Structures are given as structure tokens and as C-alpha cells.
Amino acid sequence: MSARTITFTLNGEPVSTTTEPHRNLVELLQQFGLFGARESCGQGLCGCCTVLVDDVAVSGCLYFAVWADGKTISTVEHLDADGALSKVQQAFIDCGAFQCGFCTPGFVLMAQQLLKAHPDPSDDDIRHYLSGNLCRCAAYPEIIEAVKRAAKAAYVSEKINR
Amino acid sequence: MNQVGRDFPRLEVRAKVTGRAEYTHHLRLPGMLYGKVFRSTVPHGRILHIDTEAARKLPGVHRVITGEDIKKLIPEPYYGPAFHDQPILALEKVRHVGEPVAVVLASDPHVAEQGVQLISAEYEELPAVYDEVQAMKPDILVHEVLKPAGTFADLKHLKDRGGTNVALDYHLRRGDVDGALAKADHVIEHTFKTQQCLHVAFEPFVSVADPGDSKLTIYTANQSPSFVRIEIARLFGWPENRVRVKVPYVGGGFGGKLYIKLEALVAALAMLVRRPVKIALTMEEQFYVITKHPTTFRIKSGVTKDGRIIARSCEVHWNGGAYADIGPRVAQKSGFTAAGPYDIDNVSVDSYEMYTNRTPAGALRCFGIPQLVWAYESHTDLIAREIGMDPVEFRHKNLLRNGRPQASGTILKDAAIPEVFQALVKRMNWDAPFDRGAGILRRGRGIAIALKAVISPTTSVAVINISADGSITLFTGSVDMGQGSDTAYALIVGEVLGVPAEDVRVVHSDTDVTPYDMGTLGSRSFYHMGNAVRLAAEDARGKLRALATEAGLPEGTNYPPVEIFKKRYGMQAGNVIGTATFLPTYSPPDAQGLSSNVTPFWMVGGAGAEVEVDTETGHVRVLRLVNAADCGKPINPAVARTQLSGAAIMQLGFTLSEAMHLDGGQVTNASLADYKIPGMADIPPIECELVTAEQHNGPFGAKGLGESGTFGVSPAIANAIHDAVGVRIMELPITAEAVLRALRAKEGRPLDDE
Numbered sequence: 053m054s055a056r057t058i059t060f061t062l063n064g065e066p067v068s069t070t071t072e073p074h075r076n077l078v079e080l081l082q083q084f085g086l087f088g089a090r091e092s093c094g095q096g097l098c099g100c101c102t103v104l105v106d107d108v109a110v111s112g113c114l115y116f117a118v119w120a121d122g123k124t125i126s127t128v129e130h131l132d133a134d135g136a137l138s139k140v141q142q143a144f145i146d147c148g149a150f151q152c153g154f155c156t157p158g159f160v161l162m163a164q165q166l167l168k169a170h171p172d173p174s175d176d177d178i179r180h181y182l183s184g185n186l187c188r189c190a191a192y193p194e195i196i197e198a199v200k201r202a203a204k205a206a207y208v209s210e211k212i213n214r
Numbered sequence: 215m216n217q218v219g220r221d222f223p224r225l226e227v228r229a230k231v232t233g234r235a236e237y238t239h240h241l242r243l244p245g246m247l248y249g250k251v252f253r254s255t256v257p258h259g260r261i262l263h264i265d266t267e268a269a270r271k272l273p274g275v276h277r278v279i280t281g282e283d284i285k286k287l288i289p290e291p292y293y294g295p296a297f298h299d300q301p302i303l304a305l306e307k308v309r310h311v312g313e314p315v316a317v318v319l320a321s322d323p324h325v326a327e328q329g330v331q332l333i334s335a336e337y338e339e340l341p342a343v344y345d346e347v348q349a350m351k352p353d354i355l356v357h358e359v360l361k362p363a364g365t366f367a368d369l370k371h372l373k374d375r376g377g378t379n380v381a382l383d384y385h386l387r388r389g390d391v392d393g394a395l396a397k398a399d400h401v402i403e404h405t406f407k408t409q410q411c412l413h414v415a416f417e418p419f420v421s422v423a424d425p426g427d428s429k430l431t432i433y434t435a436n437q438s439p440s441f442v443r444i445e446i447a448r449l450f451g452w453p454e455n456r457v458r459v460k461v462p463y464v465g466g467g468f469g470g471k472l473y474i475k476l477e478a479l480v481a482a483l484a485m486l487v488r489r490p491v492k493i494a495l496t497m498e499e500q501f502y503v504i505t506k507h508p509t510t511f512r513i514k515s516g517v518t519k520d521g522r523i524i525a526r527s528c529e530v531h532w533n534g535g536a537y538a539d540i541g542p543r544v545a546q547k548s549g550f551t552a553a554g555p556y557d558i559d560n561v562s563v564d565s566y567e568m569y570t571n572r573t574p575a576g577a578l579r580c581f582g583i584p585q586l587v588w589a590y591e592s593h594t595d596l597i598a599r600e601i602g603m604d605p606v607e608f609r610h611k612n613l614l615r616n617g618r619p620q621a622s623g624t625i626l627k628d629a630a631i632p633e634v635f636q637a638l639v640k641r642m643n644w645d646a647p648f649d650r651g652a653g654i655l656r657r658g659r660g661i662a663i664a665l666k667a668v669i670s671p672t673t674s675v676a677v678i679n680i681s682a683d684g685s686i687t688l689f690t691g692s693v694d695m696g697q698g699s700d701t702a703y704a705l706i707v708g709e710v711l712g713v714p715a716e717d718v719r720v721v722h723s724d725t726d727v728t729p730y731d732m733g734t735l736g737s738r739s740f741y742h743m744g745n746a747v748r749l750a751a752e753d754a755r756g757k758l759r760a761l762a763t764e765a766g767l768p769e770g771t772n773y774p775p776v777e778i779f780k781k782r783y784g785m786q787a788g789n790v791i792g793t794a795t796f797l798p799t800y801s802p803p804d805a806q807g808l809s810s811n812v813t814p815f816w817m818v819g820g821a822g823a824e825v826e827v828d829t830e831t832g833h834v835r836v837l838r839l840v841n842a843a844d845c846g847k848p849i850n851p852a853v854a855r856t857q858l859s860g861a862a863i864m865q866l867g868f869t870l871s872e873a874m875h876l877d878g879g880q881v882t883n884a885s886l887a888d889y890k891i892p893g894m895a896d897i898p899p900i901e902c903e904l905v906t907a908e909q910h911n912g913p914f915g916a917k918g919l920g921e922s923g924t925f926g927v928s929p930a931i932a933n934a935i936h937d938a939v940g941v942r943i944m945e946l947p948i949t950a951e952a953v954l955r956a957l958r959a960k961e962g963r964p965l966d967d968e
Binding site for chain 2: 074075082086087088089090092093094095097098100127128129131132137141144145146148150151152153154155156157160178179180182183185186187188189190191192193194195196
């Protein structure tokens with residue numbers, strides 16, 4: 053399969069690389085040493101591979117690498133680029149909203165997006181919005197708490213947009 | 215400041231929320247090859263021919279390896295913690311669908327995957343056995359010969375039960391069951407079943423082996439690195455120190471990533487091709503590695519008219535699948551408590567670990583206990599109904615209390631059974647009026663309680679290094695899968711040595727530097743390793759004092775360590791190394807299956823559930839789930855609570871939705887699309903109560919609790935359904951269809967089978 057050169061913005065920096073048509077976004081990010089998006093179920097059902105493409109969360113395992121051409125890609129690694137954790141990340145820590153941590157980056161990114169859409173979410177909003185992310189350690193009650201805590205902490209929406 | 219007992223975030227929180235935590239999943243080494251596995255498509259068959267030619271010719275394929283190639287490197291390539299029954303790659307026979315038969319190696323995993331598609335194999339198909347009870351008939355034999363491993367002290371008695379499918383049978387005889395049953399006013403018998411389900415860790419099985427020049431290094435997502443080291447060394451005929459096993463953070467274990475999974479395979483491949491090899495399974499492949507035992511449990515009780523259980527007989531068949539893995543321990547260990555947390559004078563237990571042609575079964579969050587509790591707490595509820603007694607009152611009357619002998623003969627000590635039960639009853643507000651619903655939506659509530667004996671006897675070793683500036687590093691073989699073991703040990707070290715836990719550095723699971731640990735399993739770590747860590751810290755403290763004396767510092771003064779080192783060595787130099795080994799006492803069961811000391815500590819857990827049943831569809835909504843467990847004195851209550859709640863939600867999945875479906879030995883729902891684990895929208899309001907007690911021999915009074923949250927969930931829900939609509943579900947999972955079928959059968963208009 054023939055390689056293609058693609059150019060895109062990755063965590064605020066313009067980048068260019070070659071990739072092949074059968075590779076997915078998770079593999080592309082690995083080329084850049086980014087491992088926060090993780091392929092687990094391989095079917096877009098668990099949310100471990102969540103990546104923001106032009107500010108919209110996608111399942112990196114179902115998103116072809118070549119589609120990144122011309123896009124703006126943000127990963128969990130970008131959230132603390134200035135050295136400070138995002139409000140959502142801090143709230144996940146404060147509420148103990150994970151155990152093994154494998155699914156956590158996906159939840160954090162999806163929760164950031166949730167709070168942009170619903171700055172003051174109800175429990176139902178949270179359950180609905182995050183139903184595409186799974187946590188086998190089942191830290192769900194703590195995740196709900198964390199999202200509410202982050203909302204209360206006067207969430208600043210530009211954090212993800214840098 | 216007291217360290218132990220404070221709510222303390224895990225040490226690794228920042229690495230986890232930023233996506234930078236290290237998992238084997240991420241690892242790649244220079245020159246590394248990826249292996250993809252060609253698996254058996256038949257459940258039982260003789261291998262006639264494996265055609266690898268087309269795969270070998272595929273551009274980019276480095277090599278294709280079969281079992282015969284492995285045999286040239288390792289003449290006896292069989293592994294396992296109970297029996298050496300599992301070949302690294304299939305030899306002569308395949309025994310379950312999905313068994314690894316060949317591996318394609320390539321620098322690009324996609325090429326390796328394509329290579330696998332080009333392999334074909336021919337088998338002479340043999341009849342297969344899938345059911346644990348049918349496997350008692352010896353007409354289909356999964357294994358012709360069995361070689362006991364002789365590794366673990368509690369499984370030393372295993373032997374080849376030639377001509378059967380029995381891997382282990384455990385029998386307990388206490389008192390006179392037949393005599394007591396004859397005298398009982400009520401004799402009540404039921405048979406309960408559980409399904410095959412699995413761990414579904416989100417970091418699927420993954421291992422990397424680097425052959426090195428004089429030392430083989432294995433990086434792996436594994437819960438028992440010391441076992442991996444010993445077993446790989448045994449396979450190659452090497453000393454232990456030629457194998458290094460490193461485990462970074464693990465993305466979920468739950469008992470699945472124990473003993474050998476991919477480690478022997480990547481090690482053999484790396485040695486064959488002299489390059490690093492990585493195998494990372496897909497979610498689908500996980501369904502063919504290790505599962506939770508399906509069971510059939512026949513339970514019979516004799517009860518007096520005033521509600522005392524005077525006899526109980528338990529016959530449990532465990533479906534261990536094609537390879538024993540740790541199944542024999544599951545069958546034996548859980549056998550000790552198969553009769554439940556009750557004071558019963560006459561008990562018999564017959565527990566059989568069976569080979570079948572399914573994916574192997576091993577440990578999954580509690581070594582078989584949830585399967586047993588499902589049966590005995592459903593049964594207990596049914597007895598109470600039959601004799602017309604409130605299920606809470608009936609249990610109160612029969613609960614086992616400290617100071618009384620448990621069925622195994624071991625005297626119960628530090629087991630807060632009545633306290634946990636009372637906590638549940640209180641939270642459930644059992645004596646208050648309850649809204650039972652109306653019309654098509656009916657409500658009910660149920661309760662369940664259970665007891666577990668921990669895995670024994672097992673060893674943990676800890677090492678503590680105090681550097682010359684006074685900073686402290688702990689070396690431990692425990693694997694942190696999110697349960698917070700690193701953090702708990704840091705709290706212990708901090709407590710003993712008088713420093714904040716956040717200043718303690720924990721180095722985990724690198725067998726070149728971390729000492730032996732039996733494994734992170736069965737809620738044993740905190741008790742065993744926790745004790746070793748405490749003792750090692752005390753050893754270091756004593757040695758530091760001795761160093762102060764050597765340095766001529768007056769006794770009883772409190773010099774900071776940095777001053778002591780400086781005084782003794784004239785500069786910032788030297789170390790103090792504290793170490794300790796912890797091995798509790800244990801008496802193996804005698805010919806009657808009895809022992810005066812079967813466990814160093816008991817675990818107690820229970821659940822209460824309120825449900826609403828839609829009588830038109832059979833749909834069950836859990837309105838409220840209450841969980842309580844004896845956690846001794848919790849070291850880190852915040853983490854302990856999440857452990858309980860996580861365990862309960864996992865068990866909720868095993869109760870309501872999770873089941874592997876088989877067709878001719880093939881799993882037909884091997885994906886998260888068709889195998890439904892709980893998501894955020896599925897969880898009920900959940901309350902968890904840590905019942906604080908004192909474990910006299912636990913580290914600072916604490917005990918393990920990673921599994922206690924699972925115990926009561928399934929029967930509490932079944933009991934609540936019965937309370938709501940008067941039907942009894944005898945088999946897990948409790949799907950809407952199962953409930954609807956039971957409702958329709960009760961109404962005398964049963965649904966058709968298909």
C-alpha cells in the first residue's frame with residue numbers, strides 16, 4: 053500500500069509525516085511518541101482511543117491516519133502543555149476517578165468536551181455524554197463526581213483550544 | 215502526622231490523568247518484531263498438517279513459528295501453575311477454539327496479521343466436551359496424561375487422575391451430614407449455575423521479550439512477575455537470575471494476567487529469532503485466553519422447624535476449560551467456604567475442577583467465591599421462604615461468629631460477619647415499610663452475605679533503601695493495577711519511618727531489583743506484602759539506630775538520617791537496607807478436608823439490592839445497590855471505597871448482562887459490541903460501607919479487600935427479584951429474557967424455547 057505525505061497541526065505545532073492508507077490515528081500518534089490515546093476494543097466502543105480532531109472527539113481506532121491531513125489534532129498530552137493540569141484532570145485526581153488509568157485519557161478528553169457543551173451538567177447529562185467511554189475498573193460514580201467538581205471549578209473552555 | 219488511615223490520592227495520579235503513565239502496551243524496542251497468532255478453529259482435534267508456506271513467502275514476514283519449532287528450543291515446552299499441561303504453541307492436539315497454533319513475525323504488525331490469514335491447518339476433529347458435569351464421564355478425554363507442576367505449597371498434592379477429566383477434587387467431611395439430614399424438619403435442595411465470562415481488561419494481554427546476550431528480559435502486563443521469572447527459567451533450564459521480568463503499570467488485571475499468558479511465547483520466539491518480540495492481543499483474542507469458571511452447584515440443606523441449619527452438602531463442578539491454569543486452586547480454596555458464612559455442624563463439600571474443550575478458566579476477582587455465593591445465598595433465601603421466616607432473621611439465626619469453628623475446622627477470628635450483616639440491614643432499612651410498586655412495575659429487595667479464606671501459604675519479601683540524604687525507596691514485587699498498592703505501602707513506610715508517604719519512592723516489579731512476591735492476587739497483597747513492608751521498615755529503622763550508635767551519637771536522640779550518615783561516613787554516602795520476609799502459618803487440609811489453620815485472615819462482604827421488575831418485559835432495574843465489607847482498619851479509606859464500588863459494579867455486569875456464547879466451541883460474541891460490560895448509563899445508585907474492624911495480624915490492623923465488593927451482588931439481586939415478582943432465577947446472567955421466561959412459566963403460559 054502506497055505511503056502518503058500528510059500535514060496537520062498536532063497539539064499546536066504544524067507537523068508533516070508519511071503514513072499508509074490502512075493505518076489509524078492511534079498509530080499515527082504513536083509515530084510522534086504520543087501514547088495517551090490507546091487502542092483497546094478496536095471498535096470505537098470503549099473510548100480509550102479518544103482524540104480531538106478539529107475540536108470534536110473521535111475514536112482514534114476508527115479514524116484513518118490519512119484523514120488527519122489538514123486537520124487540527126489535540127491529544128490528552130496537550131492539556132498540561134503549560135505545566136498545569138486542566139480542571140478536569142485535577143478533578144479526576146481529587147475524586148479518585150480512576151484505578152488502572154488505561155481509559156482515563158479518553159474520559160478526560162470527553163469530559164472536557166462535555167463541559168464545553170454543558171457547563172453545568174446534570175447527572176443525566178454526564179451519563180448520556182460519557183456513555184461511549186467504558187471503565188472496566190468501574191470508577192463511574194467517582195467520574196460523575198469529578199465532572200461535577202470540574203464544572204464547579206469554573207471550567208475555562210479555552211484550555212483545550214490552545 | 216499519622217500516615218496510615220488517611221485519604222491519600224494514589225502516587226501515580228498525575229501520570230495517569232496526563233496519559234503519560236507507562237504500560238507494556240506502549241513499549242517498543244529497537245529491532246523489535248511483532249507476533250500475530252494463528253489460532254485453532256476446532257475445539258478438539260489432532261493436528262495433521264500446518265501449512266505456513268504462503269505466509270512465509272509474504273514480503274515483510276520475518277519468520278513463521280509452530281509448536282515443533284519451539285520444541286527444538288525447549289524440549290518440554292509445557293507450562294502452568296498447577297499442571298504443566300499447556301504447550302507454548304499447540305503440539306499434536308488442539309484442545310479449544312482459539313488455542314495458539316502458530317505465530318507470524320514481522321516488523322510491521324499489519325504484515326504479520328496478513329501472514330496469519332495465509333496459514334491453514336488440517337485437523338482430525340475429535341468429539342468435544344463443553345459441560346462441567348458431562349465432563350465427569352470419561353468418554354471424551356481432554357488430556358491423556360497430566361504432569362503436576364509441584365510449584366505452590368497449597369497444590370503439592372495434585373496428581374494425574376489418569377483416564378478422567380478431573381484436574382482436582384477436593385472433599386470436606388465435617389460431622390455427619392446424612393444423619394443430620396435424616397433428622398431435619400426440612401430438607402431443601404437446589405441446583406444453581408453460572409456462566410462463562412471474562413476479565414476484559416482494557417489493556418489487552420501484552421508481552422515483550424528482549425533476548426539480550428546473557429540475560430532475557432520480559433516486559434509484561436502480568437500480576438505475578440516472580441512466578442513468570444521462575445517458570446521461564448524452568449522452561450529454559452536456567453538459573454532465575456538469567457531472566458528479568460519488568461512490569462510497569464497494568465491496565466486492569468482482575469486475576470486474568472496471572473501466571474503465564476503470553477510470556478513463555480514471546481520468550482521462546484525472541485530466543486529463536488534473537489530479536490525483541492512483542493505480542494499484543496486484540497480485544498477479540500482475549501476471549502480465547504482466560505475466563506471465569508462456569509459452575510454447576512448442587513446444594514442441599516437440612517433445617518429445623520425453628521430455623522437452624524443443621525446440615526449442608528455442597529457439590530460443585532467447575533468448568534476449567536482446556537488447561538488447568540490456576541483452576542485447581544479455585545476449586546480447592548473456594549471449597550473451604552462453599553457452605554457459606556453459617557454455623558453448621560454437619561457439612562460436606564465435593565468440589566471438582568474439570569477439564570473441558572473451552573477457553574481455560576482461572577481466577578477472576580475472588581477465586582470462585584462469587585459463583586459459590588450466588589448459589590448458597592440464593593439457596594439460603596429460598597429456605598427462609600420455604601420455612602416462612604424473614605430472610606434477615608433466618609440469617610441472623612445461623613451466622614457464624616468469631617470463636618466458632620468454620621466448616622474447615624479453623625476457628626473463626628477477626629471476621630466481622632455479624633457486623634457487616636448488620637450494616638447492610640441498617641442501610642437497607644429492612645424493618646421499615648417498603649414500596650412494592652403496582653401494576654406492571656413491581657419492586658422487591660434482597661440481601662446476601664459471604665465469607666472467603668485468603669490464598670495461603672504464600673510469601674512476600676520487601677526491601678527498603680534509606681539513602682544518605684534520608685530519602686527512602688521501597689522495592690516491592692506487587693503489581694499496581696490501580697488498586698493502589700504502591701500508595702498503601704508508601705503510607706506504611708511513612709508511618710514506620712516518620713515521613714510523609716508522598717516522599718517515599720516505590721519501585722515495583724522488576725525482578726532484577728525487586729524481591730520475591732507470590733503474586734498480586736486474591737486480595738492477598740496488602741496483608742502479605744503490607745506486613746513485609748512494615749517489617750522491612752522496622753528493620754531499616756533499627757539499622758539506622760545502630761548506625762547512629764556506630765557513629766558515636768548518643769542513644770535516644772533523634773538525629774535526622776542525613777546527619778547520621780554524614781557522621782558515620784564523613785560525607786553524604788552509604789545506605790541503610792532494611793528487608794523482611796512475611797509468610798503466615800498454614801496447615802494443609804487433612805484426609806477429611808479439614809484444617810485447624812486454613813487462612814491467615816478472613817474476608818467478609820455482603821450486598822443489599824432494591825429492584826424494580828417490569829412484568830411485561832422481564833426487564834430488571836436495580837434501584838439501589840448497597841455494599842458492605844470488613845476491611846479491618848483501612849489504610850487508605852478513599853481508595854478502599856473505590857475498590858469496593860468497582861468490584862460491585864463489575865459483579866453487576868456478571869449478574870445482569872455478561873456471558874460468553876458458544877457455538878461448537880466458538881465464542882460467537884467475542885467483542886465489546888456483543889459482550890456487554892457495564893457502562894455509565896447502567897449503574898444504579900451505589901453505596902459502599904467500610905465496616906471497620908481489627909485484623910490482629912494485619913499491617914496496622916488492615917486486611918485485603920479487592921474482591922469483597924463482588925461477593926453478595928448476584929444473589930442479592932436474584933433475591934430481590936424473587937421478592938418483587940415471586941420467580942426464582944437459577945442461572946446467571948439474569949437477563950430480561952430469563953426473567954420474562956420465569957414470569958410466563960409461573961403464569962402457566964411459558965414462552966417457546968427459541
